[in-house]
Amino acid sequence: MNFVLIEALTFGLGKLVDAAESLNVNLTLLTYNPDIYKFETDRIDSSNFKIVKINTFDKNQVIDECKKIPNLDGIINLTDTWTNMATEVSEYFGFKGQNPISTKICRNKFLLRSILSKSNMTKGISKLINTHSFNPKEQEELLNIKYPVIVKDPSGTGSKNVWFAEDKKELLHLILNLKNKNVIKDVLLETYFKGTLYSAETISYKGETKLISVSSRVLSDMPNFMEKAISLPIDVNVNALKGIDDWIKKILSTISYTDGFAHTEFIVTKDGFEVVEVNPRLGGVQIGEALCQAFDYNFYKAFIEMAMGKRPEAFDIELKILAYTGQVFIYAKDKGVFLNIDFKYINEDKTTIYPCAIQGKDINSLSDQSACVAILLTKSDSTELALLDALSEANKVKVLME
Template sequence: MARALILIGGTVMGSGLLYVQAAQRLGLQPITLSADPTRYDHFTAKGAETIRVDTDDLDALIRECSRLRATYDIAGITSAADSFYATASKLCRHFNLPGPNPEAIEQCLDKYTQRQLLAASGVPVPAYRLAANAADVADSAAEIGLPVIVKPAVGSGSVGVRLCSTADEVVEHTNHLLGGQHIWRSAPRMLIEEFAQGPYYTAEIMGNEVVAIGTGDFDCPPHFVCRGFTYPAQLTDDEYERIVAVSLSCLRALGLGWGPTNVELRWTTRGPVVIEVNPRLAGTPFPQLVRLAYGVDLITEHINLVIGNEWDLRRRHSHIAAARHLIADRDGTLDWIDGDSQAAAISGVTEVKFYVQPKKPILRKGDYRDCIGHVIAASFSLPRTEAILQRAVDVIGWSITPFPGR
């Protein structure tokens, strides 16, 4: 009987394909359960199996997994997306398979609950308030003091996140969130936060071990669209140790420590401050960058843990890896995009990927969906990696024709 890895849901422009490929390298049959297979690029992978299931219905997922057990030896169940990770952990518990604590995952996905637990444990976090309506948001912003971050209490990919520097901007963004343009999966709840200013860092953890610390920057203010990331971050020994200590304190505060965790921080005047804890692996391009920088394949080792194998987090080399996102500069119809083959041919470039095809509409949202592609490069030094990356980006071009009347 073939051994299978069940993947719940998928990730657009994410790491779902990497999970499928890693499962196949481990001799597993990847089977993805999704409510809408057409949304995800990795379902076209050769040899991968896809089944349409309502992923919001736990009982339906249990029935489908039970049916699959007649044909496959289900070695493990997981997900590449945070919105399905708690569901996957519940399925692991139901079928007595290795997995994280579902309760810990769910409380971590609620940013307000996460903030409360972190603050109660003494983990440095920005000042914050929870709001359910426009009046609450305005009062909270006044209490914290401008500028503030206004964002949904549940979500990812910087969707609905905005820096508001004036009271008018607070009102404008609140009206945007509550006016029907933002999709709420439950009753609207917004988090208002102090704007923690300083360099951005991200820590990748497996179990209770910090495997990698990277740095990144953002574009398109007042929104937060990821521009690029570099691993490892250039830190002093003291800075590294302080980020590690704060990151591991998050695990204790949130009841995490099984499998992957991603911690986002800002280095402020009071040192590292936790912006967000994600109880799963960060998506593309983070796994690729960690593998290039350290020789550690986080996705493969995550799957090894999921199926009950021993993992191997030993670093095999020390390179500098960096990624640059290609960000749409206007709304409209994408006429053309090219230069990928020329960029990929540059020595040191390891990956070039476009997320959109010509003739597709581009409508910027101020979040990860504004990225239309990425380039990844690696070398033995930071200046060389940055030069390779810039050279590759420079040969890529695209044209967007504005929508009529705009």
């Protein structure tokens, strides 16, 4: 069988190709920039995998390339950015894939919040503002909002275009600034929830959902909310996470999430769980790799099984925790041109560095995840120890710039 990937996450292609070989499936990756996947593709030597460079932002080009593949059986979606593209191309060819209703909800954060609100699955508010047509009447409406609020791109990814407004004055200044600089047309205002951030990794098939793991999240100082560290799997048998299995299944059912992996970020508040966002994919950075190491199982196999119309094996096997992982984002500390990473002082027996930037990359912003140049991953006997190890090792890494 033959399947197309319209782009992918930076990491995970190696595991996906391993799964393709075990299932006797061929994969074609369509990408506008093969260099993004260099760390993975340099380590792949398989006749079951090939790369084609095209403009993946152009649906017609994607469809034309898919037509060149003999006996094409489906499209596999691995990303946020190309989720809608994958859905539309699948619909064009008549392929089965993720439920288009749920993926469109996930990619429209205002629609997601509206549905959760109507279903009494959140205590938060949300409001969509067009910065281009923002007027005095809307300014008055800002008085009725409970502050502080998060301001974000309703279809954004990677911690880009996320802001914090403590009161109406700050919010008004932010909106007018965005309008004057023409940064973004629409922004979503939503409640800022006090509490601790986690994420849940789930897999769904024909309406049935299985919780795989819960991850801890460490963020940068407000107001940037950049991800700094992750550890998994977290013990869910604690008071703070009591009921998480049932809750996440209700959330996904509410948004008609019937098929595919989902990465749901949520906050544990004093009043219960609150959704931050639902991503129609497996977790990014090295969450996929961490899950594979923690359970000694290749979860990427499920992507292909679902594309083949098969019930994923992961549903029916017992997932035993065999290791605990911690990972830290390595960020550039200065703007400029990225040269290299100096990690000669790390403990290589228990630490792996995964580069996600190539030499010569321009680092133009230090306030979002585009400044991330590598992921550092460790394993240990508990999530706490794994996270401490990862934080300790990350302090020994230097990012070299010019």
